[in-house]
Amino acid sequence: MKISSGASLPAEGPKCEALPCVVVDLDGTLLRGNSLHMLVRFMAAKLRRRRGYWRLLRIGGLLGLRRLRLISHTEMKHPVHRMAAESMTEADMEHFVSVLGAALNRKLLERLDGYRRRGYRFLLASAAPDLYLPRLTALAGFDGFIATPLPASAGEAYTETRGERKRDLCLDYAAREGWKIEAVATDHPDDLPLLLLPGISRLLVSPAPDLPDELRRRSLDFEII
Numbered sequence: 001m002k003i004s005s006g007a008s009l010p011a012e013g014p015k016c017e018a019l020p021c022v023v024v025d026l027d028g029t030l031l032r033g034n035s036l037h038m039l040v041r042f043m044a045a046k047l048r049r050r051r052g053y054w055r056l057l058r059i060g061g062l063l064g065l066r067r068l069r070l071i072s073h074t075e076m077k078h079p080v081h082r083m084a085a086e087s088m089t090e091a092d093m094e095h096f097v098s099v100l101g102a103a104l105n106r107k108l109l110e111r112l113d114g115y116r117r118r119g120y121r122f123l124l125a126s127a128a129p130d131l132y133l134p135r136l137t138a139l140a141g142f143d144g145f146i147a148t149p150l151p152a153s154a155g156e157a158y159t160e161t162r163g164e165r166k167r168d169l170c171l172d173y174a175a176r177e178g179w180k181i182e183a184v185a186t187d188h189p190d191d192l193p194l195l196l197l198p199g200i201s202r203l204l205v206s207p208a209p210d211l212p213d214e215l216r217r218r219s220l221d222f223e224i225i
Contacts, residue, residue: 019179020179021123021180023181024124024125024142024185025186026124027126029187030108030185032103035100036128038100039081039084039096042096043059043083058083059080062076078158084131096132097136100132100136101136105205107225120182123179123181124140124145124146125146125166125170126161127147127166127190133147144173146173147161163192166193167197181194186205186207187204187205187207187211188211189210192214195220195222203225204222204225207224
């Protein structure tokens with residue numbers, strides 16, 4: 001549209017600044033342990049009490065095949081999560097999330113309190129399934145989550161949320177919410193794509209030995225919790 005010499009442009013409204021965000025990994029970071037291992041133990045106890053012997057035998061078989069390296073971690077993980085979705089009641093799921101809640105890393109949560117007081121948002125990001133992540137996100141007081149979608153049936157594709165895919169999903173989520181990722185907390189080298197984001201703070205929680213070495217090699221600053 002042509003504007004005459006006497007016309008004035010409309011004043012722009014105030015620009016909204018993006019809210020700072022911390023991305024937090026789940027297993028070994030927010031949790032002092034592994035949620036899949038905890039789920040297997042929880043399901044095994046429930047199935048024994050309910051005489052769900054067929055599912056119990058199937059879980060044992062999957063774990064055995066994985067131990068022998070006859071199937072991949074994903075090939076073991078997916079059917080276990082499918083069985084959880086099919087066999088666990090809402091009450092079971094609430095109970096399991098309370099078990100996870102008891103294993104939250106209190107030292108990390110205390111460290112994150114400082115970020116919360118400065119107005120940061122918290123995004124839980126994990127390769128764990130979206131089966132129990134919504135409840136755990138609420139329990140931990142986080143503002144959102146990224147997880148692996150659990151397909152409706154065993155025949156559908158199962159793509160874990162890890163590595164570059166996890167980074168991209170976190171960036172997309174933050175952009176939709178009007179957030180900017182300014183810190184990442186993790187223990188695992190799988191999250192290196194997130195840790196390589198420019199200008200962020202890096203919080204390593206009991207990290208795998210090669211992760212600090214990799215960050216030092218790249219001349220990147222970090223803090224070990």
